[in-house]
Amino acid sequence: MMRIGLFLLTNLAVVIVAGIVLSLLGVNSYAANGGLDLGSLLIFCAVFGMAGSLISLFISKWMAKRGTGTRIITQPRTNQEQWLLATVKRLSDKAGIKMPEVGIFPARECNAFATGWNKNDALVAVSQGLLERMDNEQVEAVLAHEIGHVANGDMVTLSLIQGVVNTFVMFFARIIGSTVDRAVFKNENGHGIGFYITTIIAEMVLGILASIIVMKFSRWREFRADHAGATLASRQGMIRALQGLQLEQQRAVQSSMPDSLYAFGINGGLRNKLGELLSSHPRLEDRIRALQQGV
Template identity: 35%
Template structure:
């Protein structure tokens, strides 16, 4: 709850700062307060809807386990229930999806309204201790509110991108209109006004890349944190064992939808150049293993 309140306070603070900047620059009067309200709603609505319905987005790809059909499923249900009781949260729904990649993900808008899904390959390729480590990893995402924090961060960044783009556009337009020398030269004015028409697309693209880097950085930090929580709950050797097996699957294609790719324990991507690293939602597996080895438990 503290983390959620802190994130909410951060979002409100950012919007207040934007309001002050727009007021000082005189852009607030140009934009109209109702337009600003629309921008804020538009920026947040997509991420909030995705968050609220994240538990149901991929249900058609899952086999929800209400009652077990074999001993492995029975053990899985009991393991999730046991850890949920220990962490004092409602037992998440449990699902299994088909994938050649050893993978799992957690989703849901609240810790007591969540889902943990496991690939069928994970249940085959990992032993019980390693599966338990994965359960702990996914539970860590749930109890720390990573899904809602990521949703709020996405919404804030959406609003940031739109407002900064508008501010730069308006400042450029004000510069053109108020510059007397520029207005006398019709050719230069015509060129700048035509360039100005493409300003939104250019700025929006650049800010979009930067915002994705910020979101990816946050996603990488929460993977390290979830690994560490899992290690503390069940022992770091089990989580290291999982990651070592994930390294062997570098050539297997990830089948998770883009909407939940960041929530998977394994994104199936190989880090290439530095830009790829900045845009990747998961840290390199070797980095995750090294961080776990440093832990003093």
């Protein structure tokens, strides 16, 4: 119920903000004489395409904490928590960023994620399973990997790319819908049912194709974050951490992280069923090989 509530709240916020912005810009309709006003259409799509992505970015920490049940460490209760805080502090200083919030989320699988709207207001969290099944060298490398994401600005960049992709998916889907409605359904006086059906189908198809672009960037940033982990911590520790994740995949431990955070986790796991093109993470063997070769 919590995730459904957060989803509805996010979408309601998008609709309200987009409606206000469109009214201020004077863009009330993108239809023009039975066709499309491409300028108004582009503004319409840009507002809606970017709004959802940016709003999700700005509330990402809040959603992450609630979606995963992450407990933020403010006063360390154990030596392990004290070590976590000290390690994140040292790594973030080395990376030249403000120390992120540090948290632990209750999950059996080995995983971790970083999120936040900018590199000086971020959150780094690790799962309880990771702390239980990895040693300090491996955990330090995982933390360094996540801090690498923060220092590289990956959350912001991925959100902007997703927003731009959303914009053009909506834009071209409506052009296709209008063209089919006029050419096939002979509707010259506006947008009929053919427009809406075709637009929905086009958005689905274009959305899948666009996801290939977004996921390609996501896979590339994983290699960069692995390199950061090797630089900030140790190359051997990063390799050992990834090898530990391989063992987790073989055990097929079920994940309890929300799908919306999976692109920001260190472990893509076995959740990506549509193949490598639509996977947010490269294969672990490819990541290990890149580190072993010093790439």
